[in-house]
Amino acid sequence: MARFLAFSARHWRKAVVAFTLIAAAVAGKAWYDTMRDPVVHLASVRLDGMKPGTGPISAAVISDVHIAGPDMPPKRLKRIVAQINALSPDIVLIAGDLVSEKALATHLYTAEEIVAPLGGLRAPLGVVVVPGNHDHWFGWDSLKTQLAANHVTVLQNEAVQIGPLAIGGVDDAYTGHDDVPVVLAAIERLAGGRLLLTHSPDIAPQVPAEVSLVVAGHTHCGQIRFPLVGAVSHMSRYGDRYGCGKVVEGGRTTIVGAGLGTSVLPVRFGTRPEIWLLTLAASR
Numbered sequence: 001m002a003r004f005l006a007f008s009a010r011h012w013r014k015a016v017v018a019f020t021l022i023a024a025a026v027a028g029k030a031w032y033d034t035m036r037d038p039v040v041h042l043a044s045v046r047l048d049g050m051k052p053g054t055g056p057i058s059a060a061v062i063s064d065v066h067i068a069g070p071d072m073p074p075k076r077l078k079r080i081v082a083q084i085n086a087l088s089p090d091i092v093l094i095a096g097d098l099v100s101e102k103a104l105a106t107h108l109y110t111a112e113e114i115v116a117p118l119g120g121l122r123a124p125l126g127v128v129v130v131p132g133n134h135d136h137w138f139g140w141d142s143l144k145t146q147l148a149a150n151h152v153t154v155l156q157n158e159a160v161q162i163g164p165l166a167i168g169g170v171d172d173a174y175t176g177h178d179d180v181p182v183v184l185a186a187i188e189r190l191a192g193g194r195l196l197l198t199h200s201p202d203i204a205p206q207v208p209a210e211v212s213l214v215v216a217g218h219t220h221c222g223q224i225r226f227p228l229v230g231a232v233s234h235m236s237r238y239g240d241r242y243g244c245g246k247v248v249e250g251g252r253t254t255i256v257g258a259g260l261g262t263s264v265l266p267v268r269f270g271t272r273p274e275i276w277l278l279t280l281a282a283s284r
Contacts, residue, residue, distance in 0.1 A: 029269065033267075033268040033269055033270065033271060033272050034071050034262060034266070034267050034268040035071060035076075036272055036273070037079075037080075037083065037273070038062075038080060038083065038260060038272070038273035038274055038275045039272055039273070039274055039275070040087065040274075040275045040276075040277055041245075041274060041275070041276050041277070042276075042277050042278075042279070043246055043253075043255065043276060043277075043278050043279070044278070044279040044280075044281065045212060045213050045253050045255075045278055045279070045280055045281075046212065046280075046281050046282065046283045046284065047165075047193030047194060047195060047212045047213060047280055047281070047282065047283060048193070048194055048210055048211070048212045048251075048283050049166060049191070049192055049193050049194045049210075049212075050164055050165070050192060050193030050280070050281065050282035050283065051164060051191075051192075051282060052282045053282070054164045054193075054281075054282050056279050056280060056281045057090045057091065057125070057163065057164060057165060057193075057279075057280040057281075058087070058088070058089045058090045058091075058277060058278070058279055058280075059089060059090065059091050059092070059093055059215075059277070059278045059280055060084050060087055060089035060091075060092045060093070060123070060275060060276070060277055060278075061092075061093045061094075061095065061215050061255060061257055061275070061276040061277075061278060062080075062084070062092070062093075062094055062095070062217075062257065062259070062260055062274075062275055062276075063094065063095035063096060063097065063132075063199070063216070063217020063218070063257045063259045063260070064095075064096070064097045064132070064217045064218065064220055064257070064258075064259025064260060064261055064263070065077060065094070065097065065098050065099075065114075065259070065260050065261050066097055066098075066099065066100035066102075066134065066259070066260070066261025066262055066263055067098060067099050067100065067109050067113070067114040067261065068099065068100040068101070068102060068105040068106075068107065068108055068109065068261070068266070069105055069106035069107030069108075069266075070105075070106045070107070070266055071261060071262055071266045071267070072100070072260065072261035072262070073107070073109075074109060074113050074114065074116060074117050077117040077118075077260070078117040078120065080260060080273075080275075081117050081118065081120045081121055082120075083275070084121060084275060085120070085121065085122045087275070087277055089123050089277065090123055090124055090125050090163070091123050091124075091125035091126060091127070091128065091162065091163075091165070092121050092123045092126075092127040092128070093127075093128050093129075093167075093197050093215055094118070094127065094128065094129040094130070094152075095130060095132070095197060095198065095199055095215055095216050095217035095218075095257065096129070096130050096131050096132025096133075096135060096172060096198070096199030096217060096218070097132030097133065097134045097135060097199060097217065097218070097259070097261075097263070098114055098115065098118075098129070098132070098134075098135055098143060099111075099114050099134055099135060099138045099143065100134055100261060100262065100263055101134060101137060101138050102262075102263060102264055102265075102266065104264075104265060104266055105266065106266075111138075111139065111142035111143050111145070111146045112146050114143065114146070115143060115146035115147055115149075115150055115152075116146075116150070118147070118150055118152060119149075119150030119151070119152075125162050125163045125165070126151070126152075126153055126162065127151075127152045127153065128152070128153045128154075128155060128160075128162070128167060128169065128197060129147060129152055129153070129154055129155070129169075130154075130155050130156065130169040130170065130171060130172070130197050130198055130199055131143070131144075131154075131156065131171060131172055131177070131199065132172050132174075132199035132200075132217070132218065133172050133174040133175045133199065133200075133218075134263065135172070136172060136175050136177065137175075154169075155167065155168070155169020155197065156169060156171045156177070157169070157170060157171045157177075157178070157179040157182050157183055158182075158183065158186055159183055159186035159187040159189075159190055160190075161190045161191060161192050162192075163192070164192050164193055165192045165193050165195065165280070166187050166190035166191065166192035166193065166194045166195075167187075167195055167196075167197060168183040168184065168186060168187040168194070168195070168196045168197070168211070169183070169196075169197050169198070170183050170196055170197070170198035170199075170203055171198075172198075172199045172200060173198065173199070173200040173202050173203050174199065174200045174202075174218065174235070178198070178200075178203060180203050180206045180207065183196065184207070184208070184211070187211065193212070193280060193282065194210065194211045194212060194213075195211065195212065195213035195214070195215065195280070196211055196213070196214045196215070197215050197216075198214065198215070198216050199216060199217055199218050200216060200218045200236070201214065201216035201217075201218065201219065201236065201238075201242035201254055201256045202236055202237055202238060202242065203216075204216070204242055204247075204249070204252070204254045205238075207252060208252075209250045209251030209252050210251075211252065212251065212252060212253060212283070213252070213253050213254075213255070213278075213280070214252065214253070214254040214255070215254075215255050215257075215276075215278075216242070216254065216255070216256050216257070217256065217257045217258075217259050218235060218236070218256075218259075219234045219235055219236055219242065219243050219244060219256055219258075220235075220258055220259050220262070220263065220268075220271065221243065221244035221245070221256075221257075221258035221259075221271045221274070222234055222243065222244065222270075222271060223258075223262060223263065223265070223268055223269075223271055224265070224267075224268070224269045224270065224271075225269065225270030225271050226269070226270060227270070231243060231244075231271075242254055242256050243256065244256055244258060255276055255278065257274050257275075257276050258271050258272065258273065258274040259273065259274065260273045260274075260275075261273075
């Protein structure tokens with residue numbers, strides 16, 4: 001009996017050590033995936049309505065910044081802003097969720113602290129943002145005031161012509177603030193290459209092919225993605241249809257970014273922060 005107990009104890013110790021090492025490896029990878037610099041994805045999209053012969057426009061796209069401790073303090077966003085500026089985009093598009101008020105956050109920041117780093121973005125055609133669900137839950141009015149102070153164009157169910165682009169901004173669909181028909185009507189009155197900027201990609205099926213591009217975030221590409229199993233959730237009524245990346249349906253392209261920060265849990269696993277750099281050109 002004593003030999004059996006000693007044998008069992010040795011195996012239990014080995015099992016505990018093995019479990020501890022695996023847990024440490026998983027935790028290390030999760031923090032690495034969370035904190036690593038954003039990967040830059042490139043894509044080219046031809047826009048209906050863009051005047052032929054107009055030079056290509058480069059658009060840097062980010063979403064889901066989710067400023068909050070421990071993973072996305074303003075100083076980290078400031079470094080990412082420098083990375084975006086180094087890409088020399090003509091315009092920067094931000095697809096919502098500037099803030100996170102997650103329960104597991106180690107620090108929540110003020111609207112001024114959240115927005116201030118975005119004031120460092122440099123693009124000849126400016127910076128355009130739409131709100132996300134967390135922005136509304138946090139307090140959109142305070143964020144909007146700070147965005148205006150930092151010369152960021154805010155679109156909420158409206159459209160604006162910027163250079164050769166006609167940009168419609170759809171307010172957040174997840175919280176029911178969206179009004180796609182109003183935005184489509186507004187964009188029809190403008191000249192230029194037509195695109196929609198929104199937080200949730202779930203509006204995409206409502207968008208006609210004449211609007212060549214929908215830019216969105218919200219899904220985080222799953223944020224937690226396990227080998228073989230895939231993403232735990234995409235937070236979309238369409239499952240993984242608009243879960244991540246570039247989706248082409250008919251004449252419309254939808255770009256869904258993984259975002260920069262995190263929501264609910266302050267970690268990523270199997271995904272990494274993303275910046276999309278789009279080259280926008282006239283349709284042939």
